[in-house]
Amino acid sequence: MGLIEELMKNNYLITPSAFYLLNEYYDGNFNLGQLIKFAKSKGTFIIDSQIAEDFLSSLGLHVKLPLEDSSVSAPETGVEKAPEMASSEVQTDIEPKIEETTTDARVLADGSVEITSDSSDVESYVSTGEPPITEGNETSSTEIGGEKSEFVGGESFVSTGELETPDLGGDVEVESGGDDSSPVEEPRAPVSGVSNGDSNGYADSEEYYENGNGVKPKIVYGDYGVPIAYVGDEVPGEEKSYSVYSDVVIRPKEGFKYRAREIKDDWNVVFDVKNVKFEVPKAKNAAGKEGEIIVKAYSKYFKSRLKKMKRIIRENPEVGGIIDIAKLSYVQTDEDVTILGLVNNKRETRKGYMFEIEDGTGIMKVFINRNNEESKKFFQIMPDSVVAFRGRYSGRNIFFADKIFLPDVPKFRREKPPLEEKVYAILLSDIHVGSNKFCEKAFERFLEWLNGEVNNKKEEELVSRVKYLIIAGDVVDGIGIYPGQYNELAIPDIFDQYEALVNLLRNVPDHITTFIGPGNHDAARTALPQPGFYDEYAKPLKRLKNAAIISNPAVIRLHGRDFLIAHGRGIEDVVNFIPNRSHHRPAEAMLDLLKLRHLAPTFGEKVPIAPDPEDTLVIESVPDLFQAGHVHVMEYKMYNGVFLINTGTWQAQTEFQKMVNIVPTPARVPIIDVETARLRAVVRFDQFCEGV
Ligand code: D5M
Ligand code: FE
Ligand code: ZN
Numbered sequence: 072m073g074l075i076e077e078l079m080k081n082n083y084l085i086t087p088s089a090f091y092l093l094n095e096y097y098d099g100n101f102n103l104g105q106l107i108k109f110a111k112s113k114g115t116f117i118i119d120s121q122i123a124e125d126f127l128s129s130l131g132l133h134v135k136l137p138l139e140d141s142s143v144s145a146p147e148t149g150v151e152k153a154p155e156m157a158s159s160e161v162q163t164d165i166e167p168k169i170e171e172t173t174t175d176a177r178v179l180a181d182g183s184v185e186i187t188s189d190s191s192d193v194e195s196y197v198s199t200g201e202p203p204i205t206e207g208n209e210t211s212s213t214e215i216g217g218e219k220s221e222f223v224g225g226e227s228f229v230s231t232g233e234l235e236t237p238d239l240g241g242d243v244e245v246e247s248g249g250d251d252s253s254p255v256e257e258p259r260a261p262v263s264g265v266s267n268g269d270s271n272g273y274a275d276s277e278e279y280y281e282n283g284n285g286v287k288p289k290i291v292y293g294d295y296g297v298p299i300a301y302v303g304d305e306v307p308g309e310e311k312s313y314s315v316y317s318d319v320v321i322r323p324k325e326g327f328k329y330r331a332r333e334i335k336d337d338w339n340v341v342f343d344v345k346n347v348k349f350e351v352p353k354a355k356n357a358a359g360k361e362g363e364i365i366v367k368a369y370s371k372y373f374k375s376r377l378k379k380m381k382r383i384i385r386e387n388p389e390v391g392g393i394i395d396i397a398k399l400s401y402v403q404t405d406e407d408v409t410i411l412g413l414v415n416n417k418r419e420t421r422k423g424y425m426f427e428i429e430d431g432t433g434i435m436k437v438f439i440n441r442n443n444e445e446s447k448k449f450f451q452i453m454p455d456s457v458v459a460f461r462g463r464y465s466g467r468n469i470f471f472a473d474k475i476f477l478p479d480v481p482k483f484r485r486e487k488p489p490l491e492e493k494v495y496a497i498l499l500s501d502i503h504v505g506s507n508k509f510c511e512k513a514f515e516r517f518l519e520w521l522n523g524e525v526n527n528k529k530e531e532e533l534v535s536r537v538k539y540l541i542i543a544g545d546v547v548d549g550i551g552i553y554p555g556q557y558n559e560l561a562i563p564d565i566f567d568q569y570e571a572l573v574n575l576l577r578n579v580p581d582h583i584t585t586f587i588g589p590g591n592h593d594a595a596r597t598a599l600p601q602p603g604f605y606d607e608y609a610k611p612l613k614r615l616k617n618a619a620i621i622s623n624p625a626v627i628r629l630h631g632r633d634f635l636i637a638h639g640r641g642i643e644d645v646v647n648f649i650p651n652r653s654h655h656r657p658a659e660a661m662l663d664l665l666k667l668r669h670l671a672p673t674f675g676e677k678v679p680i681a682p683d684p685e686d687t688l689v690i691e692s693v694p695d696l697f698q699a700g701h702v703h704v705m706e707y708k709m710y711n712g713v714f715l716i717n718t719g720t721w722q723a724q725t726e727f728q729k730m731v732n733i734v735p736t737p738a739r740v741p742i743i744d745v746e747t748a749r750l751r752a753v754v755r756f757d758q759f760c761e762g763v
Contacts, residue, residue: 379691411430424441506725540583544601544637589623696713
């Protein structure tokens with residue numbers, strides 16, 4: 072048997088270039104067991120040319136990579152570098168010192184932190200992602216930072232204000248990670264289906280593999296058969312080359328008083344995809360074609376979208392009666408009527424804009440003249456969204472519109488009854504544990520802060536009243552999510568990534584309820600909606616004491632306020648389709664989605680959508696707050712009483728993001744006042760984030 076077959080039999084893969092490098096030495100200079108042992112030590116089950124080259128040089132055979140290979144295997148950041156970089160990060164002797172700096176939020180006499188409404192600096196700050204200008208250099212500070220948000224209409228709870236400088240005295244020692252040069256791992260329970268066996272190491276691995284006795288390593292495949300994880304057999308006593316944060320143990324500061332402990336829990340997940348009972352279309356008989364079922368499924372999906380959107384649009388009193396496209400031929404040509412439909416396509420013409428819409432009863436072309444102000448809405452209408460038009464039917468299969476209605480949200484929101492006490496929620500997203508760009512020090516510092524290591528009274532008040540923590544997806548970095556990701560992983564194993572996340576999150580004080588939803592980097596269905604995490608991989612999440620897994624999207628009701636939580640991939644399509652939108656202004660893109668009342672309207676573009684019989688991505692009821700992540704930039708906005716916030720990330724800029732010019736704003740913690748569902752403060756930990 073040749074090298075390729077042998078490797079495949081043992082669930083290892085080899086790239087063609089690696090094969091050519093290795094093959095001539097196989098059986099003469101090394102055996103299969105040695106190669107597998109080497110690959111395992113690098114945490115990979117794919118032997119590429121970099122691994123092959125490193126392996127040969129470990130045997131004293133120095134073979135140069137062929138030139139054309141270098142672009143493929145990114146030799147500059149050798150495969151083994153990722154874990155190394157991460158562990159050296161853990162070992163760096165950075166003693167974070169908290170020093171006084173100025174901030175840009177003001178604290179009012181009554182103690183509430185207000186947000187400046189005039190701060191063009193912040194706007195440009197958000198869009199460029201530049202770090203704050205601090206006096207000194209590597210020293211750092213925790214700020215209570217209000218940032219400018221662009222408030223479009225709505226209440227003016229925002230006033231201009233000067234900023235208070237929080238008293239940030241004293242050194243803060245990051246308990247773990249700072250100087251721990253040899254993190255000791257807790258022994259890890261074997262992952263399901265894989266036992267440790269008796270094999271210790273790979274000295275006899277060739278035989279072991281050949282005979283197939285004992286337990287074989289296993290490759291776990293994700294959607295579409297893409298390998299996403301490798302479950303090696305555990306070798307007792309074998310140390311991992313990376314940390315899974317089992318040494319991070321942070322306890323609430325002695326004597327710290329948590330007001331939130333005495334406030335009654337009041338939360339309810341009012342919408343979760345897992346609770347939706349889907350009626351899956353079935354083939355009429357066993358001979359039914361698969362393709363037919365898929366078409367049927369999508370037709371059901373879009374019918375559901377139309378039905379839900381119609382209900383939403385009807386709620387707008389300005390719209391009036393809507394008639395079916397099929398009935399247009401019965402109306403007078405001078406009669407004003409309203410039609411509605413899914414936008415199949417749209418285009419600019421010489422005199423205006425043309426749409427083709429479909430409502431389940433028929434298809435119609437709709438024209439609007441460019442001299443009409445309403446026609447500007449053309450740009451906000453994404454393909455496959457549902458909108459209404461008022462105008463007249465020409466009688467010749469074309470409808471002349473003079474008004475366009477986006478589904479939108481009502482201008483005013485009824486005020487909710489006040490709460491007896493202030494209670495806060497922290498909203499996070501895109502933690503990306505496992506990435507070597509994960510800001511682990513900053514996250515640990517944040518956890519200490521939550522445990523009462525605060526710098527002043529204002530922060531004490533904030534921490535003391537935090538009762539909820541919401542995490543909107545991309546909680547780990549995953550495996551194989553983008554090309555070359557392997558080189559940027561500190562934890563190259565999806566199971567260990569969740570293990571590491573849980574080791575961090577177990578330090579969240581018990582009285583805080585945590586909600587965790589999936590994103591596109593998680594071990595979850597790739598297509599939207601994402602009902603949750605795949606149990607097999609995310610098992611450690613179950614160990615968290617006071618945590619609930621939510622779907623993407625989900626609606627959580629906190630003390631009567633509805634928080635719509637989504638990872639936010641739909642933002643990518645907005646940036647693609649709507650002019651003047653950018654990854655760096657996500658709140659604006661979120662507003663576009665809110666106005667279309669859909670989290671990912673466009674089908675068949677960047678965001679995969681599952682053909683569920685019901686469209687659960689419709690924003691059916693108007694939330695008090697809409698949170699998304701995904702684009703790694705924090706920004707917020709107010710619109711008609713809805714607070715929109717993108718919660719940024721805990722990952723510094725990756726090589727991939729550098730290439731596509733995405734500048735993240737990591738390690739910022741927005742604290743939401745549940746009563747108003749608005750921002751109370753932003754506390755920044757980015758000074759602890761390397762590479763920012
Ligand atoms: O997404 C992090 C950021 O990277 C977000 O702004 C989207 C962007 N991104 C992710 N994948 C792509 C591709 N394939 N092309 C362009 N931009 C992309 P995250 O989900 O954390 O990777
Ligand atoms: Fe992300
Ligand atoms: Zn994402």
